[in-house]
Amino acid sequence: DTAVSQTPKYLVTQMGNDKSIKCEQNLGHDTMYWYKQDSKKFLKIMFSYNNKELIINETVPNRFSPKSPDKAHLNLHINSLELGDSAVYFCASSKGQGRVGKLFFGSGTQLSVL
Amino acid sequence: KNEVEQSPQNLTAQEGEFITINCSYSVGISALHWLQQHPGGGIVSLFMLSSGKKKHGRLIATINIQEKHSSLHITASHPRDSAVYICAVIGDSNYQLIWGAGTKLIIKP
Numbered sequence: 001d002t003a004v005s006q007t008p009k010y011l012v013t014q015m016g017n018d019k020s021i022k023c024e025q026n027l028g029h030d031t032m033y034w035y036k037q038d039s040k041k042f043l044k045i046m047f048s049y050n051n052k053e054l055i056i057n058e059t060v061p062n063r064f065s066p067k068s069p070d071k072a073h074l075n076l077h078i079n080s081l082e083l084g085d086s087a088v089y090f091c092a093s094s095k096g097q098g099r100v101g102k103l104f105f106g107s108g109t110q111l112s113v114l
Numbered sequence: 115k116n117e118v119e120q121s122p123q124n125l126t127a128q129e130g131e132f133i134t135i136n137c138s139y140s141v142g143i144s145a146l147h148w149l150q151q152h153p154g155g156g157i158v159s160l161f162m163l164s165s166g167k168k169k170h171g172r173l174i175a176t177i178n179i180q181e182k183h184s185s186l187h188i189t190a191s192h193p194r195d196s197a198v199y200i201c202a203v204i205g206d207s208n209y210q211l212i213w214g215a216g217t218k219l220i221i222k223p
Contacts (some may be wrong), residue, residue, distance in 0.1 A: 003158075035211060042204070043211040090157070103147060103211075105157035 003027050008093045013081060014114055021076045021109045023091030029104070030095060031055075032074035034066060036067040037108070049074050061101035078111075086113045117141050120201050120214035128222055133188040134185070135217045137201030140182065148175050148186045151216070157200075162218040193219045 006023045007097040013019055026033060031050045035043040047066040048056035053064070063079040078085060118139045127133060137146070148160045152183065161168050161175040168175050172191075177184040188195055201214040 043213060045211070102159040102162045104159055105149070107157065 004091060004093055004104050004106040005109075006089075006109055008109060009107065010110050010112075012112045012114065014079055015083060017081050018077070018079045019081060020078070021091075021111070023072070023074050023076070023106055023111055025072055025091075025093040025104065027093060027095075028105060029093040031093060032068065032070060032071070033092040033094075034074065034076050035090045035092060036060075037090060043090060047076075058097075081111075081113045083113050088109055116215070118201055118203055118212050118214040120217050122126050122217060123215065124218045124220075126220045126222065129192060131221075132193070133191050133221075135186045135199050135201075135219070137184045137186070137199045137214055138182060139184075139201075139212075141203065141212065142206040143203040144157050144206045146177055147202045147211075148184070149161070149202055151198040151200060157185055160199075164201065171191050190220075193221045193223050196220050 004025045006021060011019060031048060033048045034046040037043050038048055045056060045058050046060050046064065049066065049068045051071050052068045065077045066074060066075045067077060074091060076089065088108045088110050090108050092103045094103050118137065121136050132144045146163045150160050160173060163175055163177040164178060165179060172189045174187040185199060186199060196219055198216045198218050200216045203212050
């Protein structure tokens with residue numbers, strides 16, 4: 001069974017649209033993350049939720065809104081998509097917070113905004 | 115110069131060989147991860163280290179904080195070990211994850 005699954009794997013859409021990326025983990029972890037991979041291959045933290053509560057909210061446009069219906073799910077909703085939003089987005093989870101727990105990643109969602 | 119450097123970039127070996135992948139970093143870190151990425155994109159965290167050495171099956175990871183260097187070793191390598199191995203560090207001032215470029219490992223039967 002896939003530990004951290006995110007869907008869709010590929011997402012191609014037009015500027016201005018609203019889209020969501022879903023993430024689910026079946027590891028029983030308390031903390032989930034969204035990372036954006038930039039052109040230099042860095043993974044920049046966007047959001048982190050611990051037991052459904054937002055604990056990290058880095059400087060990202062407020063067009064990005066995370067939603068955690070329960071601690072096994074952390075979805076990313078993006079409004080009014082822009083060209084610069086094109087990137088690979090990775091979901092991850094850990095037991096406890098990232099500094100002390102191994103990170104388990106989803107396989108990534110490649111978002112292309114046309 | 116990248117903040118996380120891995121070597122070698124590509125490595126092809128015969129089944130059974132002892133494999134070493136190296137990682138050097140230039141920033142202060144709170145932890146270092148070794149990750150494995152198989153074709154198809156799935157990423158698995160193999161180890162998280164902040165000091166010393168960890169072993170899991172045929173995999174061994176070490177880190178030297180003073181020298182800012184880590185190594186991943188695979189003993190008795192097997193074709194199913196073929197994957198991209200990535201060293202990634204978490205900065206000590208934030209949660210940003212900085213990845214190395216990865217090492218593509220191919221183990222031939």
